[in-house]
Amino acid sequence: MSALTPELERKLGMAVERMPAFPRSVQKILELTRNINCLPKELVAVIEKDPVMTVKILKVINSAYYSLPSKITSVSQSVVYLGINTIKNLALGFAAVGILPRMNAAGFDIQRYLLHSLVVAGVARQLATQFAKSEADPGDCYIAGLLHDFGKVVFAQFLAEEFRNVLEVSAVEGLPLNAAEERVIGVDHGVVGALLAKRWAFPEHLVNCIRDHHHADAAPSAMMDCLRMADQIVRLREIGDSGNPWRETEAVAAPGRFGDDIMATVNAISGSLDKIVEDAQMFAQVGSEK
Secondary structure: OOOOOHHHHHHHHHHHHHOOOOOHHHHHHHHHHOOOOOOHHHHHHHHHOOHHHHHHHHHHHOOOOOOOOOOOOOHHHHHHHHHHHHHHHHHHHHHHHHOOOOOOOOOOOHHHHHHHHHHHHHHHHHHHHHHOOOOOOHHHHHHHHHHOOHHHHHHHHHOHHHHHHHHHHHHHHOOOHHHHHHHHOOOOHHHHHHHHHHHOOOOHHHHHHHHHOOOOOOOOOHHHHHHHHHHHHHHHOOOOOOOOOOOOOOOOOOHHHHOOOHHHHHHHOHHHHHHHHHHHHHHHHHHHOO
């Protein structure tokens, strides 16, 4: 990755600043959960002051995906059943979905992008559970999957002409989207997504994962392995659209962890994949409700 020119750095900084901030309640959740001694009741108190967030969390938790034995009627019960991390990640996920623009001048399909990102998030979480036990937090892998392509939203919204050109170059020449971005704009979406994640006060390891997910020379990590493989699986299965179709010539991500045959990994999670897609579709619908 080449260094940003001062002009490009200024342009990207302005674009990132124009993206909406998370709601105050979610900013408070981030602040609380950075403290390892955060008490569940503190988190519950913040979420319960946001009635829209509360309704959305309860709707998802009572969905078929979690299959809980009885109906959950409060955020406090949710924390007992699912833990602080899951509730935090649901709140962050809804916040991210809620600030997506409805339309953009680049012709980038936000709804299909959202489905892609949600399914990558769910698959990354599943891969962490099956292939990276005790090495990566499944909840962090979910958030990494949800946010890994958010830089594309910044491009589509605030560098629309350039990003439209990127999409065309990628399609016509069969280039990976990140390579087309580097050629046309001078930087890929991971770098811009990391700037946004940093502005939103996400932890450094998550910011770095978003920044480097297309850089083969980046320091390896279990979370990065799970994110990269999840992205490949979802593109291979053509679920949603990230603007970057699967190419048969791609090297399979993280062969040291998953092996060289991507279909073996797909088959390993096949029992969960349909449920992940169903959950993502429901999450996208609930998250987009006002």
